[in-house]
Amino acid sequence: MASAVETGKKLAAYQAVNDYITPEHKVVGIGSGSTVVYAVERILQRPELKNIVYVPTSFQSKLLIIEGGLTLGSVDQFPEIDVTIDGADEVDEQLNAIKGGGACQFQEKVVAEAAKKFVIIADYRKKSTKLGIEWTKGVPIEVVPMAYKGVMKSLETKLSLKPQKSTLRMAVNKAGPVVTDNGNFVIDAHFGAIEDPTSLLKEIKLLTGVYEVGLFCNMAEIAYFGEADGTVSTLKK
Numbered sequence: 246m247a248s249a250v251e252t253g254k255k256l257a258a259y260q261a262v263n264d265y266i267t268p269e270h271k272v273v274g275i276g277s278g279s280t281v282v283y284a285v286e287r288i289l290q291r292p293e294l295k296n297i298v299y300v301p302t303s304f305q306s307k308l309l310i311i312e313g314g315l316t317l318g319s320v321d322q323f324p325e326i327d328v329t330i331d332g333a334d335e336v337d338e339q340l341n342a343i344k345g346g347g348a349c350q351f352q353e354k355v356v357a358e359a360a361k362k363f364v365i366i367a368d369y370r371k372k373s374t375k376l377g378i379e380w381t382k383g384v385p386i387e388v389v390p391m392a393y394k395g396v397m398k399s400l401e402t403k404l405s406l407k408p409q410k411s412t413l414r415m416a417v418n419k420a421g422p423v424v425t426d427n428g429n430f431v432i433d434a435h436f437g438a439i440e441d442p443t444s445l446l447k448e449i450k451l452l453t454g455v456y457e458v459g460l461f462c463n464m465a466e467i468a469y470f471g472e473a474d475g476t477v478s479t480l481k482k
């Protein structure tokens with residue numbers, strides 16, 4: 246039997262696809278991670294959604310699109326996306342999110358920003374009052390490799406909110422650091438509860454060597470959460 250978490254991911258993804266993707270759409274963005282797998286599964290169950298072009302946000306989601314037999318497009322080919330559906334690591338009450346647990350935050354942000362509507366899908370563990378409370382692995386910061394030491398130092402010295410610690414994300418089945426789809430490294434910066442994610446995002450983005458930050462502020466229109474009791478709740482602007 247599937248766990249409550251897996252069931253939650255699936256229910257949220259299915260509901261979001263049912264509500265937000267229609268045959269009238271021309272281009273849809275596909276996020277990354279384990280929850281998005283269920284969104285693609287639901288799309289494939291609905292033949293009327295087969296004529297849409299799907300834009301990926303990572304190597305993983307590109308494979309999901311190709312292996313599902315869907316039409317693959319790129320964001321430079323289709324800079325106007327109807328809706329992008331993506332997972333999240335944590336979502337606060339204002340619909341700000343931490344993303345990048347799978348190191349995909351840069352392409353995810355590009356594809357989310359290109360969309361008229363950005364829809365988050367997640368299980369109940371991701372729902373939070375403030376970012377940094379439920380997700381304790383830190384804010385993912387993608388950095389250009391040769392600048393990673395400098396960014397780590399700047400995080401400690403230049404921010405209004407100092408991180409408690411920052412770590413270079415290491416690979417599991419490879420010696421050395423995680424390398425993103427864009428050839429960069431990821432620093433996970435632990436801030437504890439984040440009162441003002443927008444200001445923090447702006448400050449981190451100004452640091453030389455930072456490529457993108459896994460803080461998605463004021464971007465989502467709605468979040469779907471698959472709850473432990475088998476229901477789906479939503480948080481909307």
Ligand SMILES: O=C[C@H](O)[C@H](O)[C@H](O)COP(=O)(O)O
Pocket residue numbers: 276277278279280281331332333334343344345346347348349350353
């Ligand atoms: O880099 C990865 C992405 O931001 C994912 O969307 C995020 O980590 C959530 O992934 P999952 O659905 O596996 O919890």
